[in-house]
Amino acid sequence: MLGNFSFGDYFKREAINWGWEFLTGKEWLGLPADRLTVSVYLDDDEAAEIWTNDIKLTPERIERMGEDDNFWPAGAPSKGPDGVCGPCSEIFFHTDGGSVEIWNLVFTQFNRVGDPPNNLRPLPSKNIDTGMGLERTAAVLQGVDSNFHIDILRPIVEAAAEVCGLKYDPASDHGRRLRRITDHVRACTFAIHENVYPGNKKQGYVIKRLLRRAVLDGRQLGLHGPFMFKLVPKVAEIMRGPYPELSETVGAVANVIRDEEDNFFSTIDAGLQKVDGIFNEMRASSRVMVDGHDAFEMYATHGFPPELLETLAAEHNFTFDWTGFRAEMEDHEKVSGGGQVKELFKSGPLDALKKALHGSEFLGYQQVEAKAKVVGLIAHDQLCDQIEELNGKDPIVVVLDRTPFYGESGGQ
Structure with missing residues (x-):
């Protein structure tokens, strides 16, 4: 803009x-x-x-x-x-x-x-x-008839078609899907480059939704495994004029996208079968609204974002029970004690550890797995030398000297 x-x-x-x-x-x-x-x-x-x-x-x-x-x-x-x-x-x-x-x-x-x-x-x-x-x-x-046919987008569309084993046809249904894949992979490449990673909250959830919407398009084009990560180098190449720094993180960004694709591809077929079952049951009972409980089960079990399920429902002329879904989410958060860990990070022994150790070394730009030393254990809001057993209710904090996990202070 x-x-x-x-x-x-x-x-x-x-x-x-x-x-x-x-x-x-x-x-x-x-x-x-x-x-x-x-x-x-x-x-x-x-x-x-x-x-x-x-x-x-x-x-x-x-x-x-x-x-x-x-x-x-x-x-x-x-x-x-x-x-x-x-x-x-x-x-x-x-x-x-x-x-x-x-x-x-x-x-x-x-x-x-x-x-x-x-x-x-x-x-x-x-x-x-x-x-x-x-x-x-x-x-x-x-002088082109679509935003996606300008000089900084058409090459990515063509690359997406090649990755999907297709010839780009603007007027076809797969043309629409390829354009959406193009838009989403470009947006996610920039966001992840700026350290906004796919997650379940705030900005991270937006990225997760974009990636999973595009993965669904890929699956509906016949793909069975990660493909979007292959487009990251093309995005960086096309945008290298105004954004040369993108080339510095191509590998790291592609790895993040591939991991998210792997996660969703591992459940997508079972999820789509479940969606078909929900829609068939709705037709049989003359219902037109996707039940909030069913939507929450899809989200919790198969990783289907509710917005994605809403989109699929609309394609079949069904509506979506957002009120019911939000109620299910609230009940789940109450049962799981949502928010306890966040409060624990604000003060107390963890804050003391942070000041004494000056934080944990962040490795996420270079790797997603690492060996680390445990430098602190916290249970019942107290530092511990060891923990004998877990009750499943109170949060346990394990503090490491180095980690590939990104800190919440970065907007995650």
């Missing part, structure tokens, strides 16, 4: 004129002006006047639209949330086959307070917040 911002320095007239100059000026992008149209918020006469008088657009090239389309956040005047908001003006490029929005100029000029009417209060400082789709604009400039 590209953008420009202003906090009280300039407003609509400058943003619109400069945006138009950047898009159409020969020294900038040089897009043909007759291929561009705009939209404005229904009540934004000021923006419409600027497009008409400054840019000389005719009325048929200026479309007025409601708050769901031309207000940020969408629908804010009627639906909220309270806070800073404002109308926006979108710029569209028209091709022979349709049009694509390439730039959204947001005029954050109001503070929403409460429900309408008269709930939009002018801000003392008028602000600008714009967003231009980098890859959409690149597709327009390169």
